[in-house]
Amino acid sequence: xxxxxxxxxxxxxxxxxxxxxxxxxxxxxxxxxxxxxxxxxxxxxxxxxxxxxxxxxxxxxxxxxxxxxxxxxxxxxxxxxxxxxxxxxxxxxxxxxxxxxxxxxxxxxxxxxxxxxxxxxxxxxxxx
Amino acid sequence: xxxxxxxxxxxxxxxxxxxxxxxxxxxxxxxxxxxxxxxxxxxxxxxxxxxxxxxxxxxxxxxxxxxxxxxxxxxxxxxxxxxxxxxxxxxxxxxxxxxxxxxxxxxxxxxxxxxxxxxxxxxxxxxx
DNA sequence: TTGCCGTTTGTTACTTTATAAAATAAAAAT
DNA sequence: ATTTTTATTTTATAAAGTAACAAACGGCAA
Numbered sequence: 001x002x003x004x005x006x007x008x009x010x011x012x013x014x015x016x017x018x019x020x021x022x023x024x025x026x027x028x029x030x031x032x033x034x035x036x037x038x039x040x041x042x043x044x045x046x047x048x049x050x051x052x053x054x055x056x057x058x059x060x061x062x063x064x065x066x067x068x069x070x071x072x073x074x075x076x077x078x079x080x081x082x083x084x085x086x087x088x089x090x091x092x093x094x095x096x097x098x099x100x101x102x103x104x105x106x107x108x109x110x111x112x113x114x115x116x117x118x119x120x121x122x123x124x125x126x127x128x
Numbered sequence: 129x130x131x132x133x134x135x136x137x138x139x140x141x142x143x144x145x146x147x148x149x150x151x152x153x154x155x156x157x158x159x160x161x162x163x164x165x166x167x168x169x170x171x172x173x174x175x176x177x178x179x180x181x182x183x184x185x186x187x188x189x190x191x192x193x194x195x196x197x198x199x200x201x202x203x204x205x206x207x208x209x210x211x212x213x214x215x216x217x218x219x220x221x222x223x224x225x226x227x228x229x230x231x232x233x234x235x236x237x238x239x240x241x242x243x244x245x246x247x248x249x250x251x252x253x254x255x256x
Numbered sequence: 257t258t259g260c261c262g263t264t265t266g267t268t269a270c271t272t273t274a275t276a277a278a279a280t281a282a283a284a285a286t
Numbered sequence: 287a288t289t290t291t292t293a294t295t296t297t298a299t300a301a302a303g304t305a306a307c308a309a310a311c312g313g314c315a316a
Contacts, residue, residue, distance in 0.1 A: 104209075
């Protein structure tokens with residue numbers, strides 16, 4: 001039995017929200033397969049793309065994993081702080097970075113479409 | 129004939145500097161193999177890691193490719209602006225972002241080790 | 257209420273990116 | 287010269303991501 005896109009998307013979001021850690025596409029796949037054994041990687045990647053277009057999920061480029069978007073900064077700059085100790089991720093609104101970033105890129109007339117800001121380090125708990 | 133790390137590193141840097149575009153690890157491998165046919169992926173990745181530790185190269189997380197470091201901001205925040213039109217990359221010194229970034233992460237006592245800032249968009253030429 | 261049509265899906269197969277483990281060789285140290 | 291350390295090749299495989307296409311679904315119109 002197949003599902004339409006919207007249903008898939010909420011399935012994937014559910015999986016992401018159930019975890020307190022970022023998940024790789026194949027971890028998500030594995031979860032989904034518990035209920036629907038013959039889902040393929042393609043489907044997961046397709047659904048994740050849609051979710052990211054909608055601003056409902058982020059991809060952590062530096063660790064190839066995905067988190068649900070928990071902030072309300074749809075058109076702004078997500079800042080994702082990744083703890084290398086426990087793997088947890090904090091999300092912040094990085095709108096405040098825009099003026100400085102724009103200053104840098106304006107030098108060469110670069111027109112920015114999308115900003116990626118990731119910080120690696122130790123969260124409050126792990127650093128203590 | 130084998131080479132010590134330093135020699136490898138300058139070989140890889142040479143390859144990177146010869147290109148005006150970021151290169152994937154396997155593109156670098158291919159180049160190196162023209163002179164030394166039995167180099168393995170492992171060697172390239174190991175060498176790239178060393179170069180990045182030294183601040184001589186950057187990995188573009190969002191496109192899985194590598195560029196030589198052309199700035200002098202070894203202990204700071206590299207900002208890499210990637211043109212989705214022609215693939216070129218501009219590098220800027222993002223030290224100026226630190227106060228704002230620190231503000232955000234300090235809220236949760238996050239201790240930052242390493243910052244990743246990548247911007248996707250169109251370079252001056254492609255945007256015109 | 258049936259047949260058509262565009263959209264989304266599953267399937268298959270594959271490419272690209274990256275790493276593990278172990279045997280081996282070169283350079284540096286003694 | 288022999289030991290120790292560091293890097294390297296080899297082999298194998300894991301992990302991440304994508305392409306192409308036929309088939310299924312859902313909605314809509316007749």
